[in-house]
Amino acid sequence: MIKKIIAVLCFIFAISGNVMAASNVPSGDVGDYGVWSTEHNRELFINNLTDDITAFQNKFQQKQSVKNYVPVEARVGLAFIGGMSMISNILERSLVRFITIFLIVMFAFWIMFESYQMMKATQKSRELVEDIIKKGVLITIWILIIETGPAQLFMWLMGPIISVGSYLSDLILNSVTSTVGMSLPDTCTAIHNYVASSNSGYAILDSAQTANLLCIPTRLSGFFYTAVSVGWKWMIAGIGNSAFTFVAGAAFIVLFIYNIWKFALMALSVIADLFFVIITLPFTAIAQCFGGKSAAKNAFESPLDAFSGGGSGATSYDGIAGKIFNGLLGLFNSKNFSLDAQIKKFINAMFYFVSLSLIIAVCAALISGVINIDATTAVPTLENNDFMTFLIVGFLFAYLANKAGEFAKKISGSIDEKGFGDKLGGDIKKLWGNTQKTATSVWKAVRGSK
């Protein structure tokens, strides 16, 4: 039975050799008694595998280790920003119309309920008229805001915050790296050039802002890709000679790819927050006009409260219809949609970027001891091929990357990165656990069969 399975697998691989262009299953010979693992086949397998990985590694190094390389994660980031800009644009077109009508209809209901409540309980018609006028003006302002393009308007207000945040991040990175005598590979200039030439027509952020946001998490990409490239080299060196070198190479690749994506996804998670703030601005209009306490008095008595607090009032009528009204609109009154929360998200995002750049600066300082940079080509290389030290430094990066959220929380007070970190950490732990369990059971089975 087992031979049949192996035969079927070999057959599939043999066919897929034609299908997948480059297969490493050699069309070698068959030894005595049908033995497949002959010396000739072994050599053929090792040579083919080495050739394939060498060819791949060369291409990889040529592409990644150049001065003007735009890292893949920056390209993903740009695609994400483009996609989110497109969606906010579409939502602006479709949702704004709906929300405008919704606000007007809800205002009519609110007047009805408040009038009934006034007749039934307070009997103060003058106050009611005042409240109606105040709420009417507030709704008009919000309708004007969302009708004139909330995304653009919001970005005019928030753009300087992004600029200050990214400038601070850059300043920290450059001052730390210049102090330790380290010049960063200039992925940032490459990203700026790239974004300037390929920013979407729908983009809400201008190309300089977009590039600044993408630069911070990818500043160490040049180093990380060098480490990945070195990992491939060690894997090649290990094939057929040393299992340890091979595994160390593989560990390098996995570890530094993890670092690359960990930094990138952390930053993209914050960028996603920024866009969701923009996308949900029409909901913010509802939250501000009908959320919060059941009184419209705050609207102009304290204008900032009306705009930055929890809204200017639901209806005070407590009948079933009033409950339906407040239940429906209460959904938009969560911490997610109030203007106050939206602005805080923007500011926190910038704090996060600054703290991320601090972590990256520390990593850059650490890396300066184990990496050399050719001053003319700006291509990094490993110092003395001391892979053990570099591996330990790599693990330290991964640890620091995991602590970035905690660090950001300490300086800004309210960054919520825990969910993402926990999810990624949990998934990796689960994957590692499953791999370990399968490997152990196979190992036990192999030992048992001897």
Next chain:
Amino acid sequence: MLKAKLISIAIKFIMGATALGIGIWYLSSSIGGTSIGYSSLNNFLSAIGVQNGDIASANGCFLCGYIEKLFGAIGNAAETFWNAMIENIWILMAIGFGIFLFYTTAMYLYDASKKNATLDAGDRNLDFKPWFDKIWKPAVRVMMAGALLGVLGFGGTTVLKQITNVTIAPVMFVGSELSMAATGISNSAQCGTTVQNDDILNPVLKPFMCVVGNLNTVMLAGAAGGFSLMNYSWLGMGGGVFTWIAGLSLVVMFLIIGFNLFFQILTIIFKLVFLIIFLPLIIAAGAFEGTWSLASGVVTKSINMLVESAIRIVAITLKILITYATVSFAADQYFPGPNDGYNSILPPLVTESDKQNLDNKTLSVMAVFSKCEKVATVNGTVDKNMFKNCFTASRAEVERKYPKAFDFMDDGFEFLLMMIGIFLLYFYVVSPKIDELLGGGSEESKDKKEKFDYGGWLKDMGKTIWGAPTKVAEQITKATEKK
């Protein structure tokens, strides 16, 4: 033992590969002809079998036909349940109000007599106003609820349909309109035109078909992009093994995301259906709100459930649209690049209107794909051999003027990395962020797991059934080990 272990691993591998294979086969068979890029939306729609602009009629509308029948069955059950409830709930309400009246009156008389016992004979009295104040509000509520139920009873199915029309249909339309606006395929009014039945759930079914039809179209469009890449490589038109794998990863990505979202929609729709079925009970409970703790909050909870469903539909639609838009921009950077709103692999849905300043080289590439698509289209589907022949000839012509104009297809590895990045982005950023923002499955809310999660339960059950052969093999392995 080694043999048993290998067999167990082989079964796991085969079951996984079969599941993936069936999914890919489903996507592939939903797209008519060979998928090698689409120059216009209409060509893509005709390839997936859309008739008269009705998105729900597409081949890719997963289980649309079965769902129509299922809704018919649920509609009949709802009608029967309503008739039974409407006829009998009067008695329940009357008994309920009777008990309330008796208890309140008895308590009032008891309290009054206790109070009177302490007074002189001349001061004793029985004031009915406080008693009436306690009674009149619940009485009015019961009468209102009774009147509503009466209308429902007399109106029968027509009223039920109207209720469905004004409550649940708009909830589904929010999602369908949003996805329509984004895909630009048609308008919601054109959805579900093939629905023939006259069940009470008919008003829900049409927009539901619209939402599912749209999501499936986006899912198929993403998969079509993946198949295009695989076909380029397979037919030797450009790209190597990495281009093929990048295509496969794109197909698998949209397969996983699409099916995952489908189960989420199923949960929402069944929640809404139960809201309709239990409407008489909800109205009756509303009559006793504030009187009995058991009935308190039922109406509010039902309204919240309805509104939350609308928000969830928006969340689901947003998830797939953001993913598709991101993939479109990624493809735009590579196939052929630069970022100008044109890519040769994905059907032009969301990014269609983003075309800007196309250079002459890109226009020539675009013209080749468009021309060959026209030449190779027979009976609405693309013939791969005709496309290849046309492509080979036209490519040479263009490359004489713009050397290496079609070399972009060789850049599969970076695109593959991007696809992996976008996959991570979806699962670790987009999906959790939207869930957190618009309610649902954030880490915090996992503790408050949905009590009625039909889609999730169905998915888990499917996984258990699919994993049965592996479990059986493991048990057999354990049994043989013991011997």
